[in-house]
Amino acid sequence: MTLGITLESLTLGYARDPVLDEINLAVRPGEVLVVVGASGSGKSTLLRALAGLLRPYRGRIVAEGEEIAATSRDRAMIFQDDAxxxxxxxxxxxxxxxxxxxxxxxxxxxxxxxxxxxxxxxxxxxxxxxxxxxxxxxxxxxxxxxxxxPRAVLMDEPFGALDAQTRAEMQRLLLHVLRDTRATVIFVTHDVDEALLLADRVVVLGSGGVRALIEVPRPRDLGVDRTALRDQIIKEL
Amino acid sequence: MSGAEAQITDQARQPDPLPSPPRSDGPRRTASPYAPERGVSPASAQPAPNGGGRGRRWAVRAASLLAAAALWQVLTVTDARLWLRFDRLPTLDQIAARAAGQLGTQIYYLDLLQSLIRILAGFGLAAVAGVAMGVLVARSTRAGDVFTPLLEAVRPIPAIALVPVAILLFPTDEQGIVFITFVAAFFPITVSTRHAVRALPTLWEDAVRTLGGARRHVHWYVVLPGALPGVFGGLSVGMGVSWICVISAEMISGEFGVGYRTWMSYTIVDYPAVIVGMITIGLLGWLTSAAVELVGRRVTRWLPRAERSGP
Structure with a gap:
């Protein structure tokens, strides 16, 4: 069973200086949604809110009609390291x-x-x-x-601290393992190529909101030229 | 974002292949507090940094004790009066003879047992109460507000200064002495536990919570095991202070015990017996502290070698 999650006018952070302000987004059940953005764009903050580790300042995060107010085993989180x-x-x-x-x-x-x-x-x-x-x-x-x-897996730059070779291995392993689990995945990274490799959709965060929401063509193994998508994401960052 | 941040190799863009077995790629990063460069495999454990084998280190330790004993013997046999008056103190052979005599009596072992029971009771209660209080004030703001002022106000009072209160408060001297021992160990254990719990990375707690863990799971799976290195620091200090206070309390109000016997020996001018009592106290303190250290090292095996509690 997978989990769809909806962000309704979500504001995270503080009233005067919100990290994310009034964002709306629907995470589809079973998709791999990759969140990219520059440092400080609110990627990790958003993930913590989705996990239930951080209460929204305003707005709601809803999963199956119920507001997310606390952590749950339905939404497991994978951290960068040391967890x-x-x-x-x-x-x-x-x-x-x-x-x-x-x-x-x-x-x-x-x-x-x-x-x-x-x-x-x-x-x-x-x-x-x-x-x-x-x-x-x-x-x-x-x-x-x-x-x-879990029905959703939240991943906060899980491969960010690894060298390129190990990172590539981990990406392949993740894709392989996810095929069996069918869990919804929300994956935060600052690496555009990683985003394009893993994502069904890429969300670009910046200036306190969603800059772009980009569909990535599937299946991954068609060797599609992703240069245009890559350029589009980098332009939005 | 610069293009340099897009770092995936072409190999990674291949269609979802089977996972390759983990490479023995060894340690690369030192960001983890529990993954120093050298600590990838138990087989890679480093030798002692300061040279010398185990046997040599034990020889140095034994030589240190023997040198102190030899110095004592020289000063007492020669009746040295170097401002300090060693001529009134017994020589090693007098002490050895007195020790041999005492070791054959039942009263020596009864005293020893009595002091040990007091220590184990007072220290045991302090370990349980101190760890519980330390966790409570570190994890609960309200409990911190209620208990911290009391703890901080009572903590500077030396436990031995509570002897009059203990005599008034408890029906028997025995309970009073255990109380003094308890108070002595309670504060170092509480303070160390409080610091250790507050110093825990929040990441471990977040991880357990996002795996479905409730508050009690966080306490059981993160707070207690994570704080153990600090807790054992407090237990070690607490054991030392417990001995100081149990012996002092026995000297003031005991009826049995090594401290009581040592003081009695002084009042009847049996100086060799005083020294035998002192050596007994030293050995008991050493043994019990070593036991705490040993248990501490056992339960903190997960720490990198250099950071383990204990020598």
């Missing part, structure tokens, strides 16, 4: 959302094993986060978020 609990092993981190839901140990173990394997970390279950590279830690974050079977 794994460093005292828990890979397995124990991935099991966390299932522990919170009080799933029996056997089911937790099985689900964690499956997700760890799907992100390519089989054999690393008992390692601590500090024993992993940056890319491996992000794989664990992905497995942990998806193990909880």
């Amino acid at each position: 794994l609990l460093p005292w828990r092993t890979v397995r124990s981190n991935v099991e966390l959302p299932l522990r919170i839901r009080k799933l029996p140990k056997r089911e937790r173990r099985a689900a964690a094993r499956e997700w760890i394997a799907r992100v390519g970390l089989a054999g690393h279950e008992d390692r601590l986060p500090r024993e992993l590279s940056g890319g491996m830690r992000q794989r664990v974050q992905l497995a942990r978020a998806l193990a909880g079977a």
Whole structure:
């Protein structure tokens, strides 16, 4: 089950200096919506509000007719880094959302094993986060978020701190994993090529609002020339 | 945004391929507080930075103690009077003889057990109450407003200064001594816990909340384990202060205990027994502190080596 989310006249930040002012946007169920924008354009603030970590100053965020007022396991968030609990092993981190839901140990173990394997970390279950590279830690974050079977995944520049090679691997892994989950994805990045690779639609934020909303042609594997789209996004930034 | 920010390789634009297995790409970044460059694999643990093997370090430690004992022996055997008057203090062989005599008596072990029970009771209660209070005042603004002024007003009073109040307050001396021990350890544990909880990165809490965690999950899965390194710092200090106060309280109002026996030995001019009492206190304090350190290191294995609590 996927989740559609609607932003209604949403203002985030403070009255005199809103980060985002009166924005309206409908996130379609099951789509990958990539949010791009320059530093300070409110990308991460928007994501925190969608997660329920930040209350809107004005306006509403609505999911299935209900206003989002708090965090929920329906909307898992993946952070740039350091969000794994460093005292828990890979397995124990991935099991966390299932522990919170009080799933029996056997089911937790099985689900964690499956997700760890799907992100390519089989054999690393008992390692601590500090024993992993940056890319491996992000794989664990992905497995942990998806193990909880969220209906939407909010990703805050999750590959922003990785080198180009690892970032490319992570992008491919993400696309592969998302094919099975059908979760709605809202992905924040400042990298235009990353946006075009992952997105069904790209939202460009700037000057406190939505500068542009751009459809990206699918399927991704047709080798479509995206230069025009890329130029359009960069122009809006 | 400049074109330089668009950094994906052409390889990445290929159609959704299967995930490749994780490369052993090693550590690249040092942004993570728990991922220093050297800490990627347990196998890459570094040797002790200051050289010397384990055996050599133990030899240095033993030599340090032996040197202190030898100095004592020289000063007391020669009846040194260098402003400080060592001629009135017993020599090592006198102390050893007295220790041998005491170790054969039941009363020595009863005193030892009595002091240990007082320490374990007072320190144990302080550990539970101190951690709970530290978490409470750090996590709840209202609790902070209610308790912080009280804590800050009582904290500067040395626990031993509460002996008169303890005598008045509790029906038996025994309870009073445990109370003094409790108060001594409570404050360092509370303050360390409060600092440790306040210093936790909010990111861990956000992560647990967006995984569906409620406030109690945040406390259980983030606050308590995350604060453990700081908590054990407080427990370590608390254990040391507990010993100071239990011995002092025993000297003032005890009926048994190592502190009581040491003071009694002084009043009957049995100076070798005083020194035996002091050594006993030192060893007990050392052992209990080492136990706290050991447990602390066990439960904070996840910390990078250099930051672990304990030596």
